[in-house]
Amino acid sequence: MFRRTFWFTAGAAAGVWATTKVHTKLRQLTPESLAAQAANKAVDAGHRLKDFALDVRAGMAQRESELGEVLGLDAPADPELPASRRLAVEARAQRRSDEHRHDQDHDHSDRFNSRTPHNRNEDH
Numbered sequence: 001m002f003r004r005t006f007w008f009t010a011g012a013a014a015g016v017w018a019t020t021k022v023h024t025k026l027r028q029l030t031p032e033s034l035a036a037q038a039a040n041k042a043v044d045a046g047h048r049l050k051d052f053a054l055d056v057r058a059g060m061a062q063r064e065s066e067l068g069e070v071l072g073l074d075a076p077a078d079p080e081l082p083a084s085r086r087l088a089v090e091a092r093a094q095r096r097s098d099e100h101r102h103d104q105d106h107d108h109s110d111r112f113n114s115r116t117p118h119n120r121n122e123d124h
Contacts, residue, residue: 068096 027033067073
């Protein structure tokens with residue numbers, strides 16, 4: 001008698017477990033769920049692409065400054081240059097220092113950390 005009760009209970013539990021698993025999978029395969037999953041993956045890919053672009057931009061700026069140092073482009077303007085050329089060199093140096101200062105003031109790399117989950121409903 002106890003043996004039959006045990007196997008009946010075990011079978012009922014297995015049936016409930018299997019039914020729950022099937023319903024969970026069916027909910028995951030609904031069009032709304034698939035659309036939400038696709039949207040989440042697209043947002044994650046966009047954030048990874050933005051992180052990559054920020055890394056490339058930082059690498060380009062670093063390499064440009066290295067080349068500027070090697071080629072002497074960041075050196076002060078030669079006083080023997082004609083006035084128009086000397087002003088152009090000084091303006092370029094000022095513009096580069098302003099860009100560098102702007103990049104340091106607006107570093108958003110921590111905002112787009114790929115390890116944090118992104119809500120696809122947030123404003124971008």
